[in-house]
Amino acid sequence: MTNQKEEVVEEVEEVELEKLEEQEETTTQEEMIEEVVEVDELTLVQQELEEEKNKSIRLRADFENYKRRVQLDKEADYKYRAQTVLTDILPVLDNFERALAIQTNSEEAASLAKGVEMVYRSLLDAVAKEGLETIESEGVPFDPNFHQAVMQEKDESKESGIVLQELQKGYKLKDRILRPSMVKVNE
Amino acid sequence: MTNQKEEVVEEVEEVELEKLEEQEETTTQEEMIEEVVEVDELTLVQQELEEEKNKSIRLRADFENYKRRVQLDKEADYKYRAQTVLTDILPVLDNFERALAIQTNSEEAASLAKGVEMVYRSLLDAVAKEGLETIESEGVPFDPNFHQAVMQEKDESKESGIVLQELQKGYKLKDRILRPSMVKVNE
Numbered sequence: 437m438t439n440q441k442e443e444v445v446e447e448v449e450e451v452e453l454e455k456l457e458e459q460e461e462t463t464t465q466e467e468m469i470e471e472v473v474e475v476d477e478l479t480l481v482q483q484e485l486e487e488e489k490n491k492s493i494r495l496r497a498d499f500e501n502y503k504r505r506v507q508l509d510k511e512a513d514y515k516y517r518a519q520t521v522l523t524d525i526l527p528v529l530d531n532f533e534r535a536l537a538i539q540t541n542s543e544e545a546a547s548l549a550k551g552v553e554m555v556y557r558s559l560l561d562a563v564a565k566e567g568l569e570t571i572e573s574e575g576v577p578f579d580p581n582f583h584q585a586v587m588q589e590k591d592e593s594k595e596s597g598i599v600l601q602e603l604q605k606g607y608k609l610k611d612r613i614l615r616p617s618m619v620k621v622n623e
Numbered sequence: 624m625t626n627q628k629e630e631v632v633e634e635v636e637e638v639e640l641e642k643l644e645e646q647e648e649t650t651t652q653e654e655m656i657e658e659v660v661e662v663d664e665l666t667l668v669q670q671e672l673e674e675e676k677n678k679s680i681r682l683r684a685d686f687e688n689y690k691r692r693v694q695l696d697k698e699a700d701y702k703y704r705a706q707t708v709l710t711d712i713l714p715v716l717d718n719f720e721r722a723l724a725i726q727t728n729s730e731e732a733a734s735l736a737k738g739v740e741m742v743y744r745s746l747l748d749a750v751a752k753e754g755l756e757t758i759e760s761e762g763v764p765f766d767p768n769f770h771q772a773v774m775q776e777k778d779e780s781k782e783s784g785i786v787l788q789e790l791q792k793g794y795k796l797k798d799r800i801l802r803p804s805m806v807k808v809n810e
Binding site: 477478481482484485488489491492495496498499502503506509510513514517518520521522524525527528531532534535538540541542544545548549551552554555558559561562563565566 | 665701711745
C-alpha cells in the first residue's frame with residue numbers, strides 16, 4: 437500500500453485514479469477490519485455453539501447413566517427389600533425350632549405342638565415367598581461362604597472337610613447370605 | 624441513491640466527487656450484500672446457539688425433576704419396603720392368636736404355650752421394628768378407613784357407632800393400612 441501511495445503523479449486523471457485507488461484502499465482496509473470483526477464474532481458464536489452442543493451431549497450422557505444406575509439400584513432395592521425384617525425374623529425361626537424340639541408326652545401338649553408346627557410352616561411359607569432360603573449344610577463340603585465352623589470332629593467313615601452336623605440353620609435371601617449356618621466339620 | 628445519481632454536475636471536481644460517490648455506492652451495495660449474507664449466517668448461528676442453550680436448560684430441568692422424583696420414589700420404596708412380606712405374615716399372626724387362645728389344662732401344655740407366646744412376642748417385635756402396628760378398634764368410633772363392619776348390635780349402655788368388639792385384628796404399616804380390623808359396631 438505504501439508503494440502504491442508513492443507512485444502518485446501530478447496529472448489530473450492520474451490524481452483522480454490515485455484518489456479512487458486511495459478510496460478503494462481505505463474501503464478495502466475498512467472492509468477487512470469489518471470482516472475480521474464479523475468473522476471473529478461468527479467464529480466466537482460458532483465456538484460457543486460447539487461448546488453448548490458438547491455440554492448438551494455430556495449432560496444427556498450423564499442423564500442416561502443416572503437413569504441406568506437408578507434402574508439398577510431400584511432392582512437391587514426391590515430384590516432385597518425384605519432383608520431387614522427377614523434378618524430380624526431369623527431368631528423367631530430359631531425359637532420356633534427350639535420350641536418344637538421339646539418332646540411332648542401328653543395328648544394336649546402334642547395337639548398344641550401340632551398347631552404350633554402349622555403356624556411355623558405358615559411363617560416359613562410367607563418368608564420363602566419373599567426369597568428366604570435355608571443354606572444346605574449337612575453332608576456337603578464345608579464352604580466358608582455359607583458355613584461357619586464352630587466345632588471339628590474326626591469321623592473316619594466320612595470325607596475330610598465334610599459338614600458333619602448343622603448346629604444352627606443358616607439363611608440366605610435369594611443369592612445374598614443373611615446368616616451362615618453354624619456347623620461341625622470333619623477333620 | 625437514484626437521487627444522488629441525478630444530481631451529477633459537469634464540473635471536474637464534481638465529476639470526481641461523483642465518481643467517488645459512485646465508487647462508494649457500489650462498495651456499499653456490495654458490502655451490504657456481504658453483510659446481509661454474514662449477518663444471516665451470524666443470526667442463524669446465534670439462533671441455533673439460543674435454541675441449544677434453551678434445550679440445555681430444559682434438559683437440566685428435566686434431569687433435576689427426575690432426580691427429585693427418584694428420591695421421593697426411593698423414600699416411599701424404603702418406607703414400605705417390607706409391605707409384601709408383612710402382608711404375607713398377617714395370617715401367621717392370626718394363627719398364633721388362635722393357637723394361644725386354646726385353654727391349656729396340663730402343666731406340659733401350659734409350659735409349651737408359654738414358650739409359644741414368647742415366640743409370638745419375638746415375631747411381633749421383629750415386625751414392629753419394621754413399622755407394623757395393630758389398628759385400635761374396641762371402644763373407638765367406627766371409622767371405615769380403619770374398620771370393616773361385619774356385624775351390628777344394639778348396646779343401649781354405649782354410644783351409637785362405637786366399635787363393640789374386634790373380630791379380627793387389623794394392621795397398618797406406618798401410615799398405610801395393610802388390613803382393616805373386622806369389627807362389630809353399635810347401632
